[in-house]
Amino acid sequence: MTPEMLYALRDQAGVPSHPLVFLVLGVLTFALHMAAVQVMLGAASLTLRGAFSASTHWRRLAAAMLVTAKIAVSVAIVIGVAPLLFVQVVYDPFWYTSNVLSAWWVIGFIVLLIAGYIAMYIFYWKNHDIMADGGRGGIWMLLSLALLLAVGFIVHSLTNQMLFPEQWMAWYAPKGVVNPDGHSLHYWNLPRFLFFIALSAPVTGAWLYGYRRYLQGGGETDAAYLRWVRGLAQSLMLVGGVVSVLIGAVWMLTLPEKMTWFASSVWMLMALVALLAVVALPLVLRDRIDSGVWGYGIFGAGALGLIVVGAAREMLRFVTLLGSHGYDAMDYRINMDWYSTSLFFVTFGVVGGVTLAYLLTVAWQAGQSKGLYTPSSTVTRIGQWSVGLLVAWTVLYFAVGFYVWAR
Ligand code: HEM
Known part of the structure; x- marks a missing residue:
């Protein structure tokens, strides 16, 4: 494939903003997607380990x-859409070819994905009170995990x-014979895949610190x-972090020839330092994790670490x-x-920010208060604002659509 052929596959309409915007948003949302995927996999594994x-x-x-785990699946799916949008905007010649193949x-x-989510729900329906009755139908959770991992492997x-x-x-x-059936996955790098999956352990460890602080x-x-x-x-965090770094090292050793430069690059070094710093954080904080927001901060630091890994x-x-290949994502028209x-x-920022702020505040405060929870008038007002903003957004969406259509 010559650079000219790759450029010819680009969308001739160009992109609606600077390519850097899409690249940065791609990294940020990929990191969030990974955090949700890793909490999902970690929480599902802990459920399987603990229920019985x-x-x-x-x-x-x-x-x-x-x-x-149930909630993390939906967050992983919703946040997975965002990097999907960004990658197909600036790398469309590559992304679509890979998809069609x-x-x-x-x-x-x-x-x-649907089957995996349903399997998790079947396990949930079979287990109303794990604490009192123990687990039932572990095969469903196992199946769910296997299917969700298969989904990750495809991506x-x-x-x-x-x-x-x-x-x-x-x-x-x-061998020169066209086969357009699209039945095969043609390339994978197991250490790279396992690296992202193994990170579930330290990320879930960081999540558990937050869970513990919430209980406190x-x-x-x-x-x-x-x-x-x-x-x-x-x-x-410690064992999972070290294992992830070791698997990452195997990934670096098995990089295809044209990518070997990456193993000794400053980007790889930054990712390594970020991961090790996050893993060491609880050891530095010690008993401070029981006060203020430090207990939650470990997960926050983990998310920052994932952004650095995503950037690398x-x-x-x-x-x-x-x-x-001579393709410069930054020179998109x-x-x-x-x-x-x-x-x-x-x-x-505004619609998402206000709506999420409301939902998270209510969920948070309800979990932290004893007896019947009644939101304060400020919280209720934020709720009214979020409904109003969603209605305004929907009206604007259709109004602009009709305006453009009628012109
Ligand atoms: C629920 C199970 C899922 C798992 C376990 C999973 C796991 C992963 C992993 C491991 C990667 C990194 C692959 C690599 O770089 O080698 C990845 C990337 C990605 N995932 Fe997911 N994923 C899941 C679901 C989804 C869904 C539902 C979507 C879309 C709606 C999605 C969208 C993406 C995208 C777009 C990327 C690549 C972004 C890029 O190349 O910049 N994922 N996922």
Whole structure:
């Protein structure tokens, strides 16, 4: 594939804002997607581990983690859409080719995801009180985990196939015979996939610190349980962090030839330092994690660490496509559209911000108060604002659509 052919595959309409905007948003939302995926996988695994345990601590944690996993799947899906949008805007020649080459799997992705989510719900329906009754039907949770991992593997393969334009013809027409059925996944790098999956352990450890702090804030009296959760969180972070870094090292050693520069790059070093700093954070904070927001801060630091890892991953893609294939994502033709750019940021910052602030505040305060929870008048006003903003957004959306259509 010559650079000219790659450029010819671009959308001739150009992009509605500077490509850097899409690249930065792509990294940020990818990191958030990863955080949700990793909490989802970690919480589901802890549920499976704890539900069938004789220990009441494990069963209590399993009950809490089942609720977490259920919600994390939906967050992972919703936030997964965002990097999908950004990657297909600036890397469309690569992303669409990779998707068409494995079209069956792109559609199969959705079927497997639905099946995986349903399997998790079946486990949930079978287990009303894990704490009292123990777990039932673990096979459903196991199936759910396997299907969700399969979904991740498909995305991994699609994201990596796009980095090998030199192989596309061989995949599309093996030995010169065209095979357009899209039945195969053509490329994967297991250490890279396992690196992102293994990070579930430290990320879930960081999540457990937050869970523990939340219980403390709600006046939890079971000190033994809090101590136990802390020990588990610590082990997940330390052991999981070290294992992830080791798997990351294997990924670096198995990088294809055109990407070997990455292993000794400043980007890789920054990602490594960020990961190690997050893993070491609880050891530095010690008992401060029991006061203020420090207990939650560990997960916040984890999210920042994932942004650094996401930025390094983006540099691997950007530089590989530029250096080896002459494709510069930054020189995309800009067809500046201020309306859609500002609508995006207003939706994200104002509508999303106010609505999320309301939902999170209510959920938070309800969990921290004893007895019947009544929101304060300020919180209620934020709720009214969020409904108003959503209505205004919807009206604006259709109004502009009709205006453009009628012109
Ligand atoms: C629920 C199970 C899922 C798992 C376990 C999962 C896991 C992963 C992993 C491991 C990666 C990194 C791949 C790599 O760089 O090698 C990834 C990337 C990605 N995921 Fe997910 N994912 C899941 C669901 C989704 C869904 C439902 C969407 C979209 C709606 C999605 C969209 C994406 C996108 C767009 C990327 C790549 C972004 C880029 O290349 O910049 N994922 N996912």
